[in-house]
Amino acid sequence: MTPALIALDWGTSSLRGFLMDASGAVLDSRASPHGITNLPGPAPEGFDLAFEALCGAWLQADPTLPVAAGGMIGSSQGWREAPYVACPADLQRLASQAVSVITRQGVELLIAPGVLADPPGGTPDVIRGEEIQIAGALAQQPSLAARGHFLMPGTHSKWVAVEGGRITRFATYMTGELFAVLRQHSLLGRLMPAGEEGHPDEAAAAFTRGLQLARDSHPGDLTRQIFAARSLGLTKQMAPAVLKDFLSGLLIGHELVSGLAAAGRDTALALIGDPALCERYATGLAALGAAPPRRLGNTAPAGLFHFARAAGLLATARKMTP
Amino acid sequence: MTPALIALDWGTSSLRGFLMDASGAVLDSRASPHGITNLPGPAPEGFDLAFEALCGAWLQADPTLPVAAGGMIGSSQGWREAPYVACPADLQRLASQAVSVITRQGVELLIAPGVLADPPGGTPDVIRGEEIQIAGALAQQPSLAARGHFLMPGTHSKWVAVEGGRITRFATYMTGELFAVLRQHSLLGRLMPAGEEGHPDEAAAAFTRGLQLARDSHPGDLTRQIFAARSLGLTKQMAPAVLKDFLSGLLIGHELVSGLAAAGRDTALALIGDPALCERYATGLAALGAAPPRRLGNTAPAGLFHFARAAGLLATARKMTP
Structure with missing residues (x-):
């Protein structure tokens, strides 16, 4: 029940935060409309304002909590660009290519990269945020990791193929x-x-x-x-x-x-x-x-948790709290 | 060289008028931006205003000139609705199903109907104005009347099949x-x-x-x-x-x-x-x-001429001018 991580699903039109313990259980969650195109002030301060409004109380209670984020926050219009990693991509690859930004209050925020598919003779395609949902889905349904296809309908629907635990290709509709x-x-x-x-x-x-x-x-x-x-x-x-x-x-x-x-x-x-x-x-x-397809709920919190763990954030956090 | 017909290609965003002789030669032409969605006043007076602005001088010179029109002017948003005729449709069918409207100055305007394709087991489709262009094209290229396909690219591209001189089916892209x-x-x-x-x-x-x-x-x-x-x-x-x-x-x-x-x-x-x-x-x-496709120019004037002739407008005009 001790908080161990703040996980942020930070998209274009909304920001969702999850306070999680060391097992990945969600202890608390908050949401705001402060997606990257709707910040409460001009960038880059707007990012700080949105972050502080959502996470201030959590960090006040424990200033050593690590923070992991995924989604459009890592795009070229985000807080800091986390360049796409190429297919095939797994969680370890995402974690090793993450970028971090230090908030004006000195908190380090680790941002997951998106993924690029660029098949020879085809056209390139990109995802950003969906790779985190996939990581969460694979944690919940390990049987899909060997060979599965994830369909995430929406404004831009994503079809993502996973083989051997790695994202091998995908397409946007x-x-x-x-x-x-x-x-x-x-x-x-x-x-x-x-x-x-x-x-x-x-x-x-x-x-x-x-x-x-x-x-x-x-x-x-x-x-x-x-x-x-x-x-x-x-x-x-x-x-x-x-x-x-x-x-x-x-x-x-x-x-x-x-x-x-x-x-x-x-x-x-x-x-x-x-x-x-x-x-x-x-x-x-x-x-x-x-x-009939399997239906999964919101897998982003689990995905952010596993991304943070792969990046060593949870170990670090444990070290810092005596 | 004697004017025998006023032909109007009256679409959504423009109005084009042609003064033609009894052989179908264009003696004069005028254009205005007064398509049916851009009239110079509220309907129905807006139609009269647009008509008088374009054709006033021609009618002043000869008030007995017959007037034929095709295009969106015959739609439900036009001056008077000329209901669609069903495929297969030829010029005689279009002429027999034309509707007329009398302007506030007492001029009769004959409006061509559009065409409906409603194949069993398929979805319906409609054209309005293209049937006139086809009539003109067939007059210019009679060899296409036996069996040909007309492609009219644009906002809504139309592919129209003609067999035995009749429009048999078509599709809108x-x-x-x-x-x-x-x-x-x-x-x-x-x-x-x-x-x-x-x-x-x-x-x-x-x-x-x-x-x-x-x-x-x-x-x-x-x-x-x-x-x-x-x-x-x-x-x-x-x-x-x-x-x-x-x-x-x-x-x-x-x-x-x-x-x-x-x-x-x-x-x-x-x-x-x-x-x-x-x-x-x-x-x-x-x-x-x-x-390689054949390329035809603007076939609407010729189509309106043949529509008017099929409707008996040219004979009438000759009768009225002693």
């Missing part, structure tokens, strides 16, 4: 952002009433119709199929309130078709993320005939 | 709009410097790389591949100024892959539209190994 910009900024959104939800059965049917179109699609069909989110409305074949569900099913379906093909159908799939969104993805996977 | 919203409203645009053009060779190489990714893509890959327009910039593998060319090649490539598969590789393809954009599409077609 802009599904969530594409849905948002099409709805807010394209002609498709004009027929979609803002804030109105359709009847749940109708919404589910529209979502399924989008999934089916994706399942039956040929290369290049997406930019044609999204127009159906307008023409189905124009011709009154689909209620305006569920056109967004159709578009969601279509975009998620395309991601799943491509992601499953790349992952290999026999690979164990685990879903990490917002429960409502994971539910939509699980529905989509079922519609495509994929095996 | 949201390529241009998708490019615009991704560039203006998504994270991808953040790395693209506004208004900056890359070196022409670099831009061409980036465009080609996008085309190649599209050519080699599997179903569902697009939302993953567009993220490369960020990761190639982040990793400095592509200059920021040409990331937009990469994205353009990728999106046009996806449209071409899908459209060519649907059209059939042996079908004669004709490009209609803005010359610079048609040039990009022709480059894309060549990269995908397709036969």
